[in-house]
Amino acid sequence: MSQAGVRIETRSGVLAGRLEEGLAVFRGVPYARAPVGPLRWREPEREPAWSGARDAGRFGPMAPQRPGVLMRMLGINGAATDEDCLTLNAWAPHASGAGARRGRPVLVWLHGGGFTAGAGSLPVYDGRHLAWRGDAVVVTVNYRLGALGFLALAEAGVAANAGLLDQIAALAWVREHAERLGGDPDNVTVFGESAGAMSIGALLGAPAARGLFRRAVLQSGAAHNVSPAAGAERIAASFRRATGLAAADLASLRALSAEAALDAQQRVVDESWKTVEGLAFQPSVDGAAIPQAPLDAVSAGAADGVSLLVGTNRDEWSLFALPDAKLRRLDEAGLVRRLLRSPLAAPGESGPQPFADRAIECYRAARAARGLPIEPRDLWIALQSDRVFRIPAVRLAERQSAREPRTYAYLFDWPSPALGGALGSCHGLEVPFVFGTLGGATAQLVGEGGQVARLAARIQDAWLAFARSGDPGWPAYDAAARSTMVLGRDCGVAADPMAEERRFWEGRL
Numbered sequence: 001m002s003q004a005g006v007r008i009e010t011r012s013g014v015l016a017g018r019l020e021e022g023l024a025v026f027r028g029v030p031y032a033r034a035p036v037g038p039l040r041w042r043e044p045e046r047e048p049a050w051s052g053a054r055d056a057g058r059f060g061p062m063a064p065q066r067p068g069v070l071m072r073m074l075g076i077n078g079a080a081t082d083e084d085c086l087t088l089n090a091w092a093p094h095a096s097g098a099g100a101r102r103g104r105p106v107l108v109w110l111h112g113g114g115f116t117a118g119a120g121s122l123p124v125y126d127g128r129h130l131a132w133r134g135d136a137v138v139v140t141v142n143y144r145l146g147a148l149g150f151l152a153l154a155e156a157g158v159a160a161n162a163g164l165l166d167q168i169a170a171l172a173w174v175r176e177h178a179e180r181l182g183g184d185p186d187n188v189t190v191f192g193e194s195a196g197a198m199s200i201g202a203l204l205g206a207p208a209a210r211g212l213f214r215r216a217v218l219q220s221g222a223a224h225n226v227s228p229a230a231g232a233e234r235i236a237a238s239f240r241r242a243t244g245l246a247a248a249d250l251a252s253l254r255a256l257s258a259e260a261a262l263d264a265q266q267r268v269v270d271e272s273w274k275t276v277e278g279l280a281f282q283p284s285v286d287g288a289a290i291p292q293a294p295l296d297a298v299s300a301g302a303a304d305g306v307s308l309l310v311g312t313n314r315d316e317w318s319l320f321a322l323p324d325a326k327l328r329r330l331d332e333a334g335l336v337r338r339l340l341r342s343p344l345a346a347p348g349e350s351g352p353q354p355f356a357d358r359a360i361e362c363y364r365a366a367r368a369a370r371g372l373p374i375e376p377r378d379l380w381i382a383l384q385s386d387r388v389f390r391i392p393a394v395r396l397a398e399r400q401s402a403r404e405p406r407t408y409a410y411l412f413d414w415p416s417p418a419l420g421g422a423l424g425s426c427h428g429l430e431v432p433f434v435f436g437t438l439g440g441a442t443a444q445l446v447g448e449g450g451q452v453a454r455l456a457a458r459i460q461d462a463w464l465a466f467a468r469s470g471d472p473g474w475p476a477y478d479a480a481a482r483s484t485m486v487l488g489r490d491c492g493v494a495a496d497p498m499a500e501e502r503r504f505w506e507g508r509l
Helices: 069-073 128-134 146-150 162-177 195-203 229-243 250-255 258-272 294-299 325-329 332-340 352-369 376-401 431-435 442-446 450-469 499-504
Strands: 004-010 013-020 023-030 053-055 087-093 104-110 137-141 183-193 215-219 307-313 407-412 483-487 492-495
Touching (some): 087 162, 137 162, 162 183, 183 431, 195 294, 307 376, 307 450
Parallel strands (some): 407 483
Antiparallel strands (some): 004 013
């Protein structure tokens, strides 16, 4: 591999990247000042200027985190972490001289990890395959995570959505520098998976993000994962108690080591899962960065003009079911008990028992008609997959398609061969297909062979076509036809897939 140098001038100085197989690659590029000391829990500030050429040959450190099983599977082990983490990475086709091309589509990736883990530098997010295949600029971003990125201690002067503001700052940097990378600043697509997609759902309702991207791809995440102000404040109070510090003692909070902050964060997560619907640390309605619930903002026109591609994987929850030891021996009574804890009874239902009975009846009949397993474990995974991922994606597609005709939906149903097929089309499985990062350790998760390669090519071409023109190559979504591209062993457009289950959630979610 050739590793000759390539340089660009940025607003803060010269970057010295690498020329790798015809791509100009810049890693560890600062887009904001290190959020440390008095800048912890502050809005991101512009990065300081430097003299000479700054080496952009290595990835920057990840945000402080304690990665779980999924992140370790994606190759996060051993990577350095630091609060000085606000960097991005770019892959751009390189040609020098008068024939150098400009105006390429720009794709900006926001990583997943439950808002507490992940990084844009993971091998599975290597941007070179997409950049080459689509003659496009691909950017991956780090942002603040967990309590350091999504704490809402308003009384202490803490910026509630620091991690989201980091993403906005990165998008602003990309817009400012797109032409220098050969890209079109007016044709930026933001794409992300899981917490990255949930971030995009929040960005659709964030005034400061308006105009920074023209298109958005949300993979297994939508606009539901935004806490109301009161819920975010309760989590912040729990975090403060976990540190043993006074509410308004911002100086002492800022003096905490990153490890101490992670310790307190973990205690909050461990204590909150029984009482908090959703994630403990995630974006929140703060009246500033996010003035109102993003889904309501979308309905009011906040995302007008933004083309949308949104979808989920058929068996999202099977990944999260792996550490659920009780699920392996779940019986009908246990399934009912789990559903009785749900707060999602519809108007007209007398309580959780009718909700549980109707859920089991609906999902068992619908899955049996398709020849799918109907054991209590299977029903729970299907219900959770829809509740947490698919139905929020449907709601966002409904709201945006009412205002923006270029709204599209997909359903990914390629089955993983791992663990004897137990994962099905699990959460995160589509990511290697999107980036073309197949082979090696990834092959154990996604499989190998011509069918895998062809599906990856089809998905990449659809994502790139959407980034270039706003059309992935299938009919748009609307509340009547609900056209959805199914991506798997057999690809094709389906009208309202899993319609029975979708109708079950009407009025509930």
